[in-house]
Amino acid sequence: MLGDSQATLYAYGYYHQLSSFKVTFGTGSSVMLNLGPKLPANIDNQLNTSLAWSRDGQRQHVLEGNINYAGATITWLKDNLQLITSPSETEALALADSLQDETYLILAFSGLGAPYWLPNIQAAFVGMSRSSGKAELVKAALDSLSYQITDILDEFTHQYGQLDDLIHVDGGMIHNRYLMQSLSDFTQKAITCAATAELSSLGTALNALNLAPETTTKAPEELATLPILLIPNI
Structure with missing residues (x-):
C-alpha cells in the first residue's frame, strides 16, 4: 500500500532515480523528493521524511514539504472574496494585472507550514496600492503558491544537494499556464506536466503489478508521458 504522494512519485517512473521530485496540486500541495535507500545524515526537522515504497527488496525514502492551501486558495477567491465565478478565470486575470503592482499574499490561513513552521502567522495581502484590484489579488494568490x-x-x-532541473x-492546477510559468520562473527550472490526472491510482497499481511481473509488459515511464511544457522566461 502506498500513500497518495508516494504513489504519484512512483507513477512517474522515478522510483530508482535520486534527486527526482514532483509537485502535486490538490486542495493543498505536496512537494516530494526521492532520497533513495538511505536517509542523508544532515536531514533536519524542517521537512518530513517517510518510507516511500519497497521494490525488489529495497526500501526507498522521501523528503516532503506540504502546503496547506493550493486549490483551496482558489476556492477562497471564488466563495469568500467572490473575485471569480470559476477557477478557470484566474489565468486570464493574473495575466492582466498591472506590472507595477507589488501586492503579495501571505498564504497562512492556518499558519505557515513547511519549511517555515510558523503556526501563529496570519494570512494577509500586503503591498497593496490604490491601483490594486481583482487581477492583482488573483495574481498574488497564484504567486503565493510558487x-x-x-x-x-x-x-x-x-x-539534500543538487536537484533535477525538471519539476514534475x-x-x-497544472492547466493554469500562468501558475506553471510563474513556478518555472521562480524556481528557474523547466516544468513537465503529467499525462494523466489519476497518477496516485496509477502508481499504486504499478507498484502492485511489480509483485507479479508477468501481469504487465510496460514500465511506469511508458505509461506516464511527461512532455516539457514550460521553461523559465526570466
Whole structure:
C-alpha cells in the first residue's frame, strides 16, 4: 500500500532515480523528493521524511514539504472574496494585472507550514496600492503558491544537494499556464506536466503489478508521458 504522494512519485517512473521530485496540486500541495535507500545524515526537522515504497527488496525514502492551501486558495477567491465565478478565470486575470503592482499574499490561513513552521502567522495581502484590484489579488494568490514551493525546493537543496532541473507537476492546477510559468520562473527550472490526472491510482497499481511481473509488459515511464511544457522566461 502506498500513500497518495508516494504513489504519484512512483507513477512517474522515478522510483530508482535520486534527486527526482514532483509537485502535486490538490486542495493543498505536496512537494516530494526521492532520497533513495538511505536517509542523508544532515536531514533536519524542517521537512518530513517517510518510507516511500519497497521494490525488489529495497526500501526507498522521501523528503516532503506540504502546503496547506493550493486549490483551496482558489476556492477562497471564488466563495469568500467572490473575485471569480470559476477557477478557470484566474489565468486570464493574473495575466492582466498591472506590472507595477507589488501586492503579495501571505498564504497562512492556518499558519505557515513547511519549511517555515510558523503556526501563529496570519494570512494577509500586503503591498497593496490604490491601483490594486481583482487581477492583482488573483495574481498574488497564484504567486503565493510558487513562492512557497520555491522555498521548499531551496530547503531540499540545503538538506539534500543538487536537484533535477525538471519539476514534475500533476493535479488540476497544472492547466493554469500562468501558475506553471510563474513556478518555472521562480524556481528557474523547466516544468513537465503529467499525462494523466489519476497518477496516485496509477502508481499504486504499478507498484502492485511489480509483485507479479508477468501481469504487465510496460514500465511506469511508458505509461506516464511527461512532455516539457514550460521553461523559465526570466
